Amino acid sequence: MTTQETTLTAGDAEVTVAPGNGCRVSSLRIAGTELLRQGERYGCFPMVPWCGRIRDGRFRDGGQVHQMPLNSPPHAIHGFARDAEWRTARAGDTEAVFTYDLAEPWPYSGRVTQIVALTEDSLTLTLGIETYGDSFPAQAGWHPWFNRHLEGIDNSGDVQIAFEPAWQEERGDDHLPTGRRVDIKPGPWDDCFGxxxxxxxxxxxxxxLEMNVKSREQWVVVYDEQEAAVCVEPQTGPPDGLNTAPRLVTPVEPLEASTTWSWRRL
Structure with missing residues (x-):
């Protein structure tokens, strides 16, 4: 087992994963061009065991209410995995597997696995959450920071985002969905879409370059309010989803999610 960075290569694509820093993808280079914002809090990190904000840091599971640390007061945000040290279970030339055991203050025991698989023109990230005991609600997703502008390419303009969601979750003053689905509003966004x-x-x-971000999951948060980068975050439910749209991890059915980013030169 090791927490050293792992680098995968396929053709002119290179991805680096930092298991000791939340198992984030710290770098994605295509022909030497960096696509992800650099820095220990950036890259692309897994959001586990929840995505986005939990209202007041509290979620209910049956008759119990659990309080999570308010790491983005007055809410709890993005889970614990991004701050944890993961283990490298297996690493090859183009694929690697990493694991992380859920621990306090998360009230349930379980294991998270992330698989990172690279080809010459795509990167696939897969997350699985399994329980060691009782069933529990959870979410999984990814928070990539894509550079708004690609350095070293003279004719590259700022990134453009194109998608056709069915609805936008109305965002309250507390940055959480109100529960109402509304028509798509113009950006800039820090919003969840269906x-x-x-x-x-x-x-x-x-x-x-053109990149297509796909996932079988039905929720995506788009954040483009910063000058340096934009975020496109596939996830298994909306923000505060542990309370409003929980997915259950059971002894016979883990929670699994994946996203594939594919690219082509222009």
Whole structure:
């Protein structure tokens, strides 16, 4: 077992994973061009065992109410996995597997597995959550920070985001969905969208690269309020979903999710 960074290569694509820093994809380079914002809090990190914010850090499971640390007051945000040290279970040239055991203050025991698989023109990330005991509600997803502008490519313009969601979750003043579904509003966004046929978002850096972010999951958060980067976050439910749309991890049925990013040169 090791927590050293793992680098995968396929053709001119190279991905680096940092299991000691939340098992985030710290770098994704295509022909030497970095697609992800650099820095220990950026790259692309897994959101486990929940995605986005939990209202006041509290969620209910049956008759019990659990309080999570308020790491984004007044809410809890993005789970614990991004701050944890994961273990490298297996690493090859183009695929690696990492694990993380759920621990306090999460009230349930279980294991999270992330598989990172690279080809010459795609990256697939897969998350699985299994329980060691009781069933529990959970979410899984990814929070990539894509560079708004690609360095070293003179004719690359700022990234353009294209997608056709069925609805937008109305966002309250507390940044959480109100429960109402509304028509799509113009950006900039820090919003959750519903895509019942699966997440399908295209990022285009004009004159340079087109990337398609897909997932069979039906929820995506798009965040483009920062100058340096934009985020396209496939996930298994909306923010505060542990309370409003929980997915159950059971002894016979783990929670599994995947996303594939595929690209082509322009």
């Amino acid at each position: 895509m019942p046929d699966g997440v399908d978002v295209t990022l285009t850096w004009p004159g340079a």
